[in-house]
Amino acid sequence: MATILVVDDELGIRGLLSEILSDEGHTVELAENAAEARAVRERLRPDLVLLDIWMPDVDGISLLKEWGAAGMLSMPVIMMSGHGTIDTAVEATKYGATAFLEKPITLQKLLRAVEQALVKPTPRPNAALLPPGAYRPEAALGAGDLNGLVPPGLPSTPSVPLGPQPEQVFDLDRPLREARDAFEKSYFEFHLAKENGSMTRVAEKTGLERTHLYRKLKQLGVDLSRNKRGGVL
Known part of the structure; x- marks a missing residue:
């Protein structure tokens, strides 16, 4: 640690x-x-x-x-x-x-x-x-060295983490059920983060009855303990 x-x-x-x-x-x-x-x-x-x-x-x-x-x-x-x-x-x-x-x-x-x-x-x-005379590293960072902030193919536009992300990239070359489950999991994780882990607000937002929502989240493998613990900072 x-x-x-x-x-x-x-x-x-x-x-x-x-x-x-x-x-x-x-x-x-x-x-x-x-x-x-x-x-x-x-x-x-x-x-x-x-x-x-x-x-x-x-x-x-x-x-x-x-x-x-x-x-x-x-x-x-x-x-x-x-x-x-x-x-x-x-x-x-x-x-x-x-x-x-x-x-x-x-x-x-x-x-x-x-x-x-x-x-x-x-x-x-x-x-x-850096100013003249200052510490000089062995190699300056280039546009492709943004340590995960720049997505492939967009070397000049960093992908900045901005909290819950409304847009996701999904692998569509898979069975329909798997693709649908992946989308639904990301969808519910997004709304849980956005609503600070509140099951009540997520149920209202998604139009699902709370019990049904809970079963759905468990089925999809959404980590409810982490959403309850802090949601967003």
């Missing part, structure tokens, strides 16, 4: 992320601003940092650039924001971020991003964007 530093100025977000990651077996350290983040990073050398972009003193992008320029990006950094854009995600990745998560962050996307970040090599910031 890893030591993870969570940097966010919102107490509720820090507490919730800490609870979820601790339940997964990780050791979690918290910081509410850039000054605290610098101190923890120097003291503990965390295995991963979850870094909010919008903070009152120094914003997350500036702190990421600072660490990159000083040669201190020895750990993967996942950026978080409630007001992110594709341009923001591209900028963060150029400066060394491993991934970008937009709030509200679904539980599944958080855990998947953390798992992927911990097994992937730490990305290097783009040397062309």
Whole structure:
């Protein structure tokens, strides 16, 4: 398990992320601003940092650039924001971020991003964007090195996680029943995430009676315990 530093100025977000990651077996350290983040990073050398972009003193992008320029990006950094854009995600990745998560962050996307970040090599910031005399990585990131943010065939357009996704890609070269089940599972997982795990609201949204909905979810293998546990952050 890893030591993870969570940097966010919102107490509720820090507490919730800490609870979820601790339940997964990780050791979690918290910081509410850039000054605290610098101190923890120097003291503990965390295995991963979850870094909010919008903070009152120094914003997350500036702190990421600072660490990159000083040669201190020895750990993967996942950026978080409630007001992110594709341009923001591209900028963060150029400066060394491993991934970008937009709030509200679904539980599944958080855990998947953390798992992927911990097994992937730490990305290097783009040397062309660093100031003269600063730390220079061996190779600058290219358009195809956005660590999962760029889908195949679209090297200039990163695919940014933006919470529950209304569009999915399905393998249609399979029996009809399997294709239908895959679609229905994604459909219900989307609405469960969107409705914060509320079975009542999902039943109303999908037009199914609650008992029927519950049986359907069990049949499709939807993980109800995880949706109940946190839904979205």
